[in-house]
Amino acid sequence: MVSVGDEAPDFTAPLADGDVGSFTLSDHLDEAPVVLAFFPAAFTGTCTTEMCTFRDQMANFEDVGATVYGISIDTPFTLNEFRDQNDLNFGLVSDTNREIIDAYDVSMDFADLGVRDVAKRAVFVVDGSGTVTYAWVSDDPGVEPDYDAVAAAAEEASA
Template identity: 75%
Template sequence: MVDTGDTAPDFTAPLANGDVDSITLSEELGDGPIVLAFFPGAFTSVCTTEMCSFQDQLSEFEDVGATVYGVSRDTPFTLNEFRDQNDLSFGLISDLNKEIIDAYGVEMDFDDLGVYGVAKRSVFVVDADGEVTYAWVSDDPGVEPDYDEVREAAAEAEAVEAAD
C-alpha cells in the first residue's frame, strides 16, 4: 500500500467532470497539492455523504491551493450522474479497470454482497513533486476521513512547496 513519503503512482484514467475527459496525475502536479479521495461506490450512503462533505468544504481546500478528486470503480457516465445529482463541482476519476486501486493498494471486497475489487475509503494528498504527504486508509467502509486533517495536510504540502 502507498504510504506517506512514497512517490504517488502515476495514472491516466477517465475523468467525469460534467463531460468525460482524461486525467493523468503527473500532468496535474505542480499547481498545488492533489487530494485523491477513494470511495467504494457512487450512490451509496456513506460515499454520498463523503463526497458531499468534500464539496461543502471545497472552497477551504481551494484556499490552500489543493485540487480534490474522487476516485471509484464506477463508470465515468455513472460518476457524471452522481456529480449532477449531488451538485459536485470537482472531478471524479473512473477506475473501472481497478488499475489505480491496485497501484495504491486500497482494494476491498464486500463478500456478503458479492461485490469485489472496490476501493477502500482512503485519502492521499500528493504534493507538487509527486510525493504522498498524507495517507489515510480505512478498513471500515462506514468511517469517513477527518476532513480537517486532510485539509491541514494539503495546506502543509502547499506551504512546503511555496517555501521552495
C-alpha cells in the same frame, strides 16, 4: 500500501467533470497539492455523504491551492450523473479497470454481497513533486476521513 514519503503512483484514467475526458496524475501536479479521495461506489450512503462533505468544504482546499478528485470503480457516465445529482464541484476519476486501486493497494471486497475489488475509503495528498504527504486508509467502509486533518495536510503540502 502507499505511504507518506512514497512517490505517488502515476495513472491515467477517465475523468468525469461534466464531460468525459482523460486524467493523468503527473499532468496535474501543477494543481498540487492534489487530494485523491477514494470511495467504494457512487450513490451509496457513506460515499455520498463523503463526497458532499468535500463539496461543502471545498473552500478550505481552494484557499490553500489544493485540488480534490474523487476516485471509484464506477463508469465515468455514472460518475457524471452522481456529480450532477449531488452538485459536486470537483472531478471524479473512473477506475473501472481497478488499476488505480491496485497501484495504491486500497482494494476491498464486500464478500457477503458478492462485490469484489472496490476501493477502500482512503485519502492521499500529493505535493507538486509527486510525493505522498498524507495517507489515510480505512478498513471500515462506514468510516469517513477526518476532513480537518485532510485540509491541514493539504495546507502543509502547499507550503
